[in-house]
Amino acid sequence: MEKKNIDWSNLGFGYMVTDKRYVSMYKDGAWDDGALIEDDKIVMSEDAGVLHYSQSIFEGLKAYTTEDGRIVCFRPDLNAERMINSALRMEMPPFPAERFIDSVVQTVRANAAWVPPYGTGATLYVRPLMFGISPVIGVKPAEEYMYRVFVTPVGPYFKGGATPIAIKVSDYDRAAPRGTGHIKAGLNYAMSLLPVMEAHREGFAENLYLDPATRTKIEETGGANVIFVDEDGNLVIPTSESILPSITRRSIHYVAEHYLGLKVTERVVTLKEVEDGHFREAGLCGTAAVISPLGCINDHGKEIMFSNGMEKVGPVIQKLYDTLTGIQAGRIEAPEGWIVEICKG
Numbered sequence: 001m002e003k004k005n006i007d008w009s010n011l012g013f014g015y016m017v018t019d020k021r022y023v024s025m026y027k028d029g030a031w032d033d034g035a036l037i038e039d040d041k042i043v044m045s046e047d048a049g050v051l052h053y054s055q056s057i058f059e060g061l062k063a064y065t066t067e068d069g070r071i072v073c074f075r076p077d078l079n080a081e082r083m084i085n086s087a088l089r090m091e092m093p094p095f096p097a098e099r100f101i102d103s104v105v106q107t108v109r110a111n112a113a114w115v116p117p118y119g120t121g122a123t124l125y126v127r128p129l130m131f132g133i134s135p136v137i138g139v140k141p142a143e144e145y146m147y148r149v150f151v152t153p154v155g156p157y158f159k160g161g162a163t164p165i166a167i168k169v170s171d172y173d174r175a176a177p178r179g180t181g182h183i184k185a186g187l188n189y190a191m192s193l194l195p196v197m198e199a200h201r202e203g204f205a206e207n208l209y210l211d212p213a214t215r216t217k218i219e220e221t222g223g224a225n226v227i228f229v230d231e232d233g234n235l236v237i238p239t240s241e242s243i244l245p246s247i248t249r250r251s252i253h254y255v256a257e258h259y260l261g262l263k264v265t266e267r268v269v270t271l272k273e274v275e276d277g278h279f280r281e282a283g284l285c286g287t288a289a290v291i292s293p294l295g296c297i298n299d300h301g302k303e304i305m306f307s308n309g310m311e312k313v314g315p316v317i318q319k320l321y322d323t324l325t326g327i328q329a330g331r332i333e334a335p336e337g338w339i340v341e342i343c344k345g
């Protein structure tokens with residue numbers, strides 16, 4: 001297979017139209033068989049449910065080439081399961097887990113020429129999405145849905161290595177208790193766009209959201225979970241009903257415990273503990289960057305610095321990053337079922 005003529009090492013994180021996408025329609029109470037198609041455009045009614053009442057959910061995962069030349073993806077079963085949970089909360093018909101995995105495999109295989117070669121740092125970003133497509137005028141769920149998977153090659157998140165970032169404690173809230181913070185719905189992002197642009201204008205990479213009820217507990221940022229390393233070098237992971245269950249974060253939990261022998265605690269973490277300097281290192285985790293090291297959290301002008309500062313990555317975060325990316329790339333043996341082979345590269 002001939003790879004596309006792309007300068008893989010200089011790709012950014014952007015959208016590019018690739019050859020094929022997978023589409024399945026839900027009509028008359030059932031999903032159709034689904035198929036790979038070429039048309040990247042969608043034609044729909046001006047009254048489509050998604051355009052009015054935002055019935056829209058998505059997933060994000062990566063396909064990439066391992067050191068020994070296989071095209072694989074990472075734990076797609078967890079994306080499948082999470083998308084089912086998102087659908088149920090949005091009163092949308094869940095797309096079956098085994099069909100989700102099959103649709104990801106089919107789409108990546110059909111676009112194998114777009115999967116970046118090993119060693120370039122680039123990956124193929126896979127975006128499954130689902131939305132209400134039939135006309136809806138009174139407030140109610142749509143009757144018809146489109147499920148779709150497309151892929152786009154993206155560059156290494158950190159060109160020339162990770163450097164710590166600074167984030168700010170936000171005055172906005174991300175997700176209400178008993179709301180939709182725990183599902184991957186577009187609506188959670190829509191309302192975060194103003195806060196994140198404000199944060200960028202003030203020179204911060206992201207917002208750190210607190211729990212809306214008491215504004216004392218750490219939730220997460222707009223698009224990544226937060227992890228902390230305590231004074232003993234152990235991992236502390238904030239919990240809350242409204243945190244999105246990041247697959248990267250859950251994988252880091254396992255890697256910390258089983259590969260690095262760290263103690264891992266999942267518990268409520270207060271902003272006060274962070275301000276009192278109880279944590280030595282911190283990071284943001286998500287599929288795109290794996291782990292972004294935190295240098296500083298700014299709480300209304302008060303700077304909480306982590307021991308690595310703004311220049312270096314702390315040793316525990318570095319080790320977690322190296323181990324997880326080593327497992328993903330096939331340099332370190334993966335736990336059973338984490339790496340799903342799609343085809344030869």
Ligand SMILES: *Cc1c(COP(=O)(O)O)cnc(C)c1O
Binds near residue numbers: 060220221222286
């Ligand atoms: C997608 C997402 C994450 C990261 O999840 P991964 O499965 O690790 O990619 C974290 N927080 C939010 C709000 C998200 O939407």
